[in-house]
Amino acid sequence: MKVLYGASPEDVKGYDTERLRSAFLIADLFAADAVNFSYTHVDRLILGGAMPVEKSLTFGSGAEIGTPYLLSAREMGIANLGGKGTVTIDGKAFTLQKRDILYVGRGAKEITVASASAEAPARFYMNSVPAGADFPHRLIAKAEAKPLDLGEARRSNKRRLAMYIHPEVAPSCLLLMGITDLAEGSVWNTMPPHVHERRMEAYCYFDMADTDRVIHLMGKPEETRHLLIANGDAVLSPAWSIHMGAGTGPYAFVWGMTGENQEYNDVAPVALAELK
Template sequence: MFHRTYHATHPEMMEGASNAALRDRYLIDALFRRGECVLNYTHADRLVIGGVLVGDAEVRLPDQTQPASAAGQPFLQRRELGIINVGAGSGTVVVDGEAFTLDRLDCLYVAMGCADVRFAGADARFYLVSAPAHQRFATRKLSIADANALSRGSMAEANERTIHQLIIPGVCDSAQLVMGVTVLQPGNVWNTMPAHVHDRRSEIYFYFDLDQPEDSRVIHFMGRGDGMRQIVIANEQAVISPPWSIHMGVATRAYSFVWAMAGENQDYADMDAIDIGQLA
C-alpha cells in the first residue's frame, strides 16, 4: 500500500549525516506514476503524502493493506484527505459517487469515513496529503479563487509571493489538516523568510512549477537554526519538516509549492520566528 515509510527523527540525527542520509530520511520523490496512486507514510504526525497521475483508466484510492489489523478497511476510515490539482489541465475526483471537477490549483477536502475515492483526467496531476482525523467534516471543493490570499514579500527582497490558504479554519473546516499553495511572482526565488519552527505540528513542502527549464532546483534549508543543513530538490519532489526543523528555500527561478501541516493546533500564525542573525 505504501511506497515508503519514513520514521520520525531526532535533531541529533541530522548532525554529521551525509547528504545521501538526509535525502533518504526526508526527501519524497517519484510521487507521480502513470496509472497509479503512490502513497508514502511518515511518522511525523502520521501524515500520508501521495500523488495520482491518471493513465488510460480512472485510478482508485486503495483500501488499507497494512497493518494487518486494518486490511480491507477504507483508507479514510480514520483519516481526512486534501487534494490539489497541480497539473496543467482539469481533472475529476469522484467521492462516494459525487463528482468534483478540479481545475489547476483547485483543492478538494475529503471527509473522514468516505469509502470510495476515484481520480480521472489525463491532464491532471493530483497531489494528496492525508492526516488522522477525530471528527468528520463536510467534503468540500475549494477553487483557488475561494482561498484566503495573503500577499507577502517584495521584489527588493526577491520573495514576492501569494499564499493561498485553502484548508484552514475560516475557509474550510478540518480535524487537523491545514493546507495551501504559495506561488512566487516571476523574478522571485525565496520563500518563508525569516525562518521559523512550530513545535506543535509537522509540515510537508511539495515543490512544483520547476520543470522549465528541466535543470531548475530548489535549495531547501532545514534542521535547527544554529545547525542548518540543505537538500537540493527537483520538480515535484516533497520534503518532510519535523516540528523542530526550520523550513525555507531558494531556487534557480520562481516556482510554487504546496504546504501541508498536521498536529495539535491549526493556528497558521503559531510559529517561532528565527532571526536571520541566529542562523548558522
C-alpha cells in the first residue's frame, strides 16, 4: 500500500512538478490482474484500483493499517468504470455494470472482484474512509443515482452530476461518492471554483482518450498550481485547495468526499477574479 502524507499550503509553494505530482496524484491505479491501494493522511482516505482480467482478485486484510480487516472500522465505495463485473462481499455477489457504484458497509471481511470478460475487463475504483456507524451493503445502479444539471453551454461548463452514495440516495457514515459527466462541447468542471474547509475530496478522471489530458487546478485561490491528468489517474484535493479543471477532449470523473459532514453545499465559492 502506497502512503501519501499530504502537505500544507505553505509547503506546496516550493514544490516542483515532480514533487507536486508525488504528493497529490495517484497514477497507474488500473494494472491487469492487480489491486493497488494508496493510503493518504489527508482525512485517512484510501484510494484503490483493481482490474481483474484473467483471474479474480481478493483483498480485505487490514494488516497494513493495523486492523483485523481493511474495513473493520471503515466503509467503502466501489465504482465500476469498465466492463461488466462482480464484487463478492463475504460470499454475497453483486453485479456491476459500467457506472454502477457499490456501497460496502463497515465490517466486511473479504472482497473478491472479477470481470465478466477478459476482452472488456471491469475497472473497479475504490474510496474508503473511517466509519463510526454500520450501514448495509447496497448496489446503486446508474439509473438510481440522483442527477443534478449544472453549468451553461455558453460558458463551456455544462455538466450532469450524479449522486450515488449520498443521504438522498444511499446513506453512509461519512463517505460521499458520485460521477460527473461533461456535456458535449463543454470542457470546464467544478465551476465556480470553491473550497470546503470541513471536507476533502478526491477525483478519478476516466473515459478519456489516451492522447487527451485534463488540466487540473489546485492550491490556495491566491496561489494556484496545476497537474496534467491522464485517463484513470486520481488526484487528492485537501480542504484548503480549490479543485477545478478543463479537458482537451471528452472526459468524466468520479468524486469522493469525506470530512465533518455530508452537506454537499457546505462550500466557500471563490470568484474567478480572485484566482491567481
